[in-house]
Amino acid sequence: MKPSEELEAIAKQQGCCVEDLKFAQHMDSIDPIRPLRQDFHYPKMKDVKNTDLSIVNGEEDCVYFCGNSLGLCPKKTKEYMDIEIDKWSKIGVQGHTNGDLAWAHCDERIDKDMAKIVGGKEGEVAVMNGLTVNLHLLLISFYQPTKERHKILCEGKAFPSDHYAFESQIKLHGYDPATSLRLLEPREGEFTLRTEDIVKTIEEEGESIAVICLSGLQYYTGQYFDIPTITQAGQKQGCYVGWDLAHAAGNLPLYLHDWGVDFACWCSYKYLCGSAGTLAGFFLHDKYRNNNFPKLLGWWGHNMDTRFQMDNVMDLSPGAYGYRISNPPGFLCVPIKASLEVYNKTSMTELRTKSKLLTGYLEMLIKKQYGREETNNASTTGVYIDIFTPSDPEQRGAQLSLSFSICIQTVFKELEKRGVVCDKRYPRVIRVSPVPIYCSFQDVHRFMKYLYDSIQAAKDST
Amino acid sequence: MKPSEELEAIAKQQGCCVEDLKFAQHMDSIDPIRPLRQDFHYPKMKDVKNTDLSIVNGEEDCVYFCGNSLGLCPKKTKEYMDIEIDKWSKIGVQGHTNGDLAWAHCDERIDKDMAKIVGGKEGEVAVMNGLTVNLHLLLISFYQPTKERHKILCEGKAFPSDHYAFESQIKLHGYDPATSLRLLEPREGEFTLRTEDIVKTIEEEGESIAVICLSGLQYYTGQYFDIPTITQAGQKQGCYVGWDLAHAAGNLPLYLHDWGVDFACWCSYKYLCGSAGTLAGFFLHDKYRNNNFPKLLGWWGHNMDTRFQMDNVMDLSPGAYGYRISNPPGFLCVPIKASLEVYNKTSMTELRTKSKLLTGYLEMLIKKQYGREETNNASTTGVYIDIFTPSDPEQRGAQLSLSFSICIQTVFKELEKRGVVCDKRYPRVIRVSPVPIYCSFQDVHRFMKYLYDSIQAAKDST
Numbered sequence: 001m002k003p004s005e006e007l008e009a010i011a012k013q014q015g016c017c018v019e020d021l022k023f024a025q026h027m028d029s030i031d032p033i034r035p036l037r038q039d040f041h042y043p044k045m046k047d048v049k050n051t052d053l054s055i056v057n058g059e060e061d062c063v064y065f066c067g068n069s070l071g072l073c074p075k076k077t078k079e080y081m082d083i084e085i086d087k088w089s090k091i092g093v094q095g096h097t098n099g100d101l102a103w104a105h106c107d108e109r110i111d112k113d114m115a116k117i118v119g120g121k122e123g124e125v126a127v128m129n130g131l132t133v134n135l136h137l138l139l140i141s142f143y144q145p146t147k148e149r150h151k152i153l154c155e156g157k158a159f160p161s162d163h164y165a166f167e168s169q170i171k172l173h174g175y176d177p178a179t180s181l182r183l184l185e186p187r188e189g190e191f192t193l194r195t196e197d198i199v200k201t202i203e204e205e206g207e208s209i210a211v212i213c214l215s216g217l218q219y220y221t222g223q224y225f226d227i228p229t230i231t232q233a234g235q236k237q238g239c240y241v242g243w244d245l246a247h248a249a250g251n252l253p254l255y256l257h258d259w260g261v262d263f264a265c266w267c268s269y270k271y272l273c274g275s276a277g278t279l280a281g282f283f284l285h286d287k288y289r290n291n292n293f294p295k296l297l298g299w300w301g302h303n304m305d306t307r308f309q310m311d312n313v314m315d316l317s318p319g320a321y322g323y324r325i326s327n328p329p330g331f332l333c334v335p336i337k338a339s340l341e342v343y344n345k346t347s348m349t350e351l352r353t354k355s356k357l358l359t360g361y362l363e364m365l366i367k368k369q370y371g372r373e374e375t376n377n378a379s380t381t382g383v384y385i386d387i388f389t390p391s392d393p394e395q396r397g398a399q400l401s402l403s404f405s406i407c408i409q410t411v412f413k414e415l416e417k418r419g420v421v422c423d424k425r426y427p428r429v430i431r432v433s434p435v436p437i438y439c440s441f442q443d444v445h446r447f448m449k450y451l452y453d454s455i456q457a458a459k460d461s462t
Numbered sequence: 463m464k465p466s467e468e469l470e471a472i473a474k475q476q477g478c479c480v481e482d483l484k485f486a487q488h489m490d491s492i493d494p495i496r497p498l499r500q501d502f503h504y505p506k507m508k509d510v511k512n513t514d515l516s517i518v519n520g521e522e523d524c525v526y527f528c529g530n531s532l533g534l535c536p537k538k539t540k541e542y543m544d545i546e547i548d549k550w551s552k553i554g555v556q557g558h559t560n561g562d563l564a565w566a567h568c569d570e571r572i573d574k575d576m577a578k579i580v581g582g583k584e585g586e587v588a589v590m591n592g593l594t595v596n597l598h599l600l601l602i603s604f605y606q607p608t609k610e611r612h613k614i615l616c617e618g619k620a621f622p623s624d625h626y627a628f629e630s631q632i633k634l635h636g637y638d639p640a641t642s643l644r645l646l647e648p649r650e651g652e653f654t655l656r657t658e659d660i661v662k663t664i665e666e667e668g669e670s671i672a673v674i675c676l677s678g679l680q681y682y683t684g685q686y687f688d689i690p691t692i693t694q695a696g697q698k699q700g701c702y703v704g705w706d707l708a709h710a711a712g713n714l715p716l717y718l719h720d721w722g723v724d725f726a727c728w729c730s731y732k733y734l735c736g737s738a739g740t741l742a743g744f745f746l747h748d749k750y751r752n753n754n755f756p757k758l759l760g761w762w763g764h765n766m767d768t769r770f771q772m773d774n775v776m777d778l779s780p781g782a783y784g785y786r787i788s789n790p791p792g793f794l795c796v797p798i799k800a801s802l803e804v805y806n807k808t809s810m811t812e813l814r815t816k817s818k819l820l821t822g823y824l825e826m827l828i829k830k831q832y833g834r835e836e837t838n839n840a841s842t843t844g845v846y847i848d849i850f851t852p853s854d855p856e857q858r859g860a861q862l863s864l865s866f867s868i869c870i871q872t873v874f875k876e877l878e879k880r881g882v883v884c885d886k887r888y889p890r891v892i893r894v895s896p897v898p899i900y901c902s903f904q905d906v907h908r909f910m911k912y913l914y915d916s917i918q919a920a921k922d923s924t
């Protein structure tokens with residue numbers, strides 16, 4: 001059953017329409033993970049910037065639909081941070097080996113929970129550096145171009161940082177991005193890439209492709225790629241296949257080990273609520289546990305047992321740990337630990353179940369009110385919203401990318417006045433992500449009201 | 463005047479001996495930066511691990527001589543951290559552009575003060591990643607071996623992480639560390655490297671050396687190298703010369719720009735008190751502001767003005783900023799900011815003036831009591847301490863590396879019982895660093911007492 005059908009069925013059962021507040025309230029009342037919102041600081045209208053407190057109630061929660069950019073603060077963050085600051089204050093260097101987050105081991109205290117999020121087996125996941133830094137470390141190993149096989153295959157609209165990483169890696173090896181960076185573009189008139197087209201390109205050009213690296217979930221379109229199919233297609237052609245999971249980790253269930261993905265990296269500040277710019281994830285499949293790839297090494301990749309003999313003879317940790325370079329920052333493990341504890345109260349499967357309904361709910365309300373193909377709600381006539389995120393729930397996560405028939409500048413400002421926190425890309429796109437771990441059906445309902453008011457105000461002001 | 467002479471002169475003037483508590487108290491009373499200790503949490507006897515509260519007073523400060531490993535916690539850390547956690551809690555993603563440490567700019571809010579510490583000009587210093595990660599990023603640019611010029615010259619006892627970084631970079635380019643990693647060794651029977659010998663090696667083998675990379679201050683011996691002389695000697699031979707300043711930054715004044723150093727990196731958790739595993743420093747000399755070196759790029763190297771157009775056309779920031787890869791972690795800028803504010807209350811020159819006296823004081827007391835060449839204090843007969851850190855104050859920083867004539871295992875345990883926090887390397891070496899920004903002459907005096915008691919106890923127990 002499609003989410004929209006499921007939602008309509010529930011509404012019918014409840015004797016109301018999906019547009020009714022009552023319906024949203026009912027959906028929240030049957031949401032088994034509703035209490036998890038309480039584990040985060042959900043911002044208030046009065047605190048977020050640019051709200052107009054003459055039109056909204058300052059004490060009310062804002063509508064936080066920006067978890068695709070930065071997740072909310074887990075409440076335990078402060079308590080755990082105080083413990084670390086206090087430890088540092090009281091025992092200085094001895095904090096390296098004392099306390100739950102003993103700094104010499106603090107990354108190892110969180111990477112098992114992190115592995116669960118992405119479906120990594122023991123030894124496959126490390127938590128370190130930033131996302132793009134990890135991408136580079138992986139490419140140093142996996143991208144070893146030869147005259148015959150020199151290409152990196154990626155999305156035409158890859159996230160800029162990845163694009164620059166690919167270009168610079170290609171140049172590092174003396175190749176030219178113009179000929180070695182192969183960009184996948186959607187068909188004319190389409191916004192997202194079709195799996196069949198990706199696979200076709202891989203089949204046609206696979207022999208010249210060294211590495212395939214797409215984002216698991218596209219930051220701009222919200223498209224969720226078919227990771228196992230693409231991975232298999234690439235590997236069949238002898239390519240290494242890796243994934244940037246910035247927008248996928250913590251958003252939907254992943255099975256990196258089972259899918260046989262060669263490598264992956266992701267950040268922990270979006271769906272994973274690990275704080276701005278915090279440590280990133282790193283996945284190396286078990287099949288490369290003991291590999292002979294080139295690597296950039298540091299002492300933190302040295303086996304712990306012998307690391308402090310400091311004899312300058314490298315005794316490399318197997319798997320992902322061998323890629324660790326510098327000693328880990330205790331203060332960044334704090335919020336990640338706080339957040340993963342909340343994730344441990346549920347599961348990616350349970351989150352996904354809610355997410356499909358929550359985003360499906362948002363989609364159906366937008367379509368009903370602003371869709372070109374629906375009987376438009378009279379009062380909004382004249383303004384259309386196209387959703388260029390795939391309508392198939394299997395091909396997307398929490399995020400919807402909305403394309404407005406009017407310039408979004410004023411709409412966005414009006415949304416801000418009403419405490420809607422989301423994200424814009426001029427001239428027409430607003431990205432909204434009702435994140436299942438802390439967002440509710442009533443948030444979606446409120447969003448629709450504020451969106452309506454914002455569009456009205458935008459129309460009035462022009 | 464040598465520090466020991468200066469100290470003796472002051473003692474004489476005060477009508478006491480340098481061994482007297484009165485003398486240490488006097489030195490503290492005339493120390494212009496004595497109040498800075500109050501800006502840090504100086505651990506108490508009762509809090510540090512393994513103290514025996516039946517022999518020391520728990521309320522007393524410990525003797526923290528381990529700032530060469532991890533600096534103390536600046537008191538402002540908690541206040542500033544609370545601000546960031548509170549900001550995240552209240553406004554979520556908007557924290558990227560709001561507040562003093564707006565996360566999208568937080569590294570730029572601290573790098574100017576960081577540049578002062580190392581003598582970097584505007585645009586030469588960035589704060590990012592970990593030390594060894596930065597070393598790799600710099601080597602990717604500076605180490606481009608050719609058949610003729612393929613060597614990296616470093617210390618035989620380089621810090622392990624650097625050693626592994628060098629080895630892996632050499633292998634990355636298809637060379638063999640056995641022939642391309644050139645290790646400098648001290649003369650037989652000596653512990654430290656002579657500048658003349660380093661220069662001679664450079665002159666003899668310079669043509670085959672691509673990069674010279676030593677630590678500014680040797681972690682094991684405490685030797686401070688003659689950075690300008692070695693840099694010049696290397697550059698004269700056409701080598702790039704870079705420095706790992708882990709133990710030098712915040713320890714003594716550095717003039718990286720004026721010395722014409724090609725590149726440098728350092729961590730901020732030792733003398734700079736920036737918290738365990740925190741962001742590291744990165745220096746690229748202005749002469750390479752716009753260079754064509756290979757680089758590992760990311761979106762954070764893109765000019766800020768145009769970064770968020772996200773058109774995947776790289777518009778690289780000049781200088782060090784162009785080497786930034788991932789977006790910076792706000793929570794790590796917090797303690798660095800807190801610490802650099804304390805550094806801003808003094809200067810590296812002022813710290814160095816105190817440091818020379820403080821470490822000179824420690825050295826003279828150790829020599830008087832445990833030196834082979836002095837008339838030994840009768841009660842300690844039988845135990846000698848050799849200091850293998852250079853006795854010339856210009857060739858060292860705060861740290862002294864002490865080599866005991868007895869195995870240090872028990873001595874170290876006894877020191878711990880007395881609240882002395884320092885660092886051991888079996889079988890014979892204990893490193894102690896009276897850090898001038900928060901240590902006092904009375905700390906040195908107390909250390910000497912605890913050392914004496916510990917040696918006695920160690921002797922009794924054998």
Ligand SMILES: Cc1ncc(COP(=O)(O)O)c(C=O)c1O
Nearest residue numbers: 326327592593594621623708729
């Ligand atoms: C001289 C030197 N270099 C490098 C390192 C390693 O630093 P990191 O783990 O921050 O990369 C250290 C750490 O103590 C060091 O003392």
Ligand SMILES: Cc1ncc(COP(=O)(O)O)c(C=O)c1O
Nearest residue numbers: 130131132159161246267788789
């Ligand atoms: C898909 C994707 N890749 C990479 C990045 C860049 O990450 P970082 O700055 O953490 O390296 C982002 C950040 O938003 C992203 O969305």
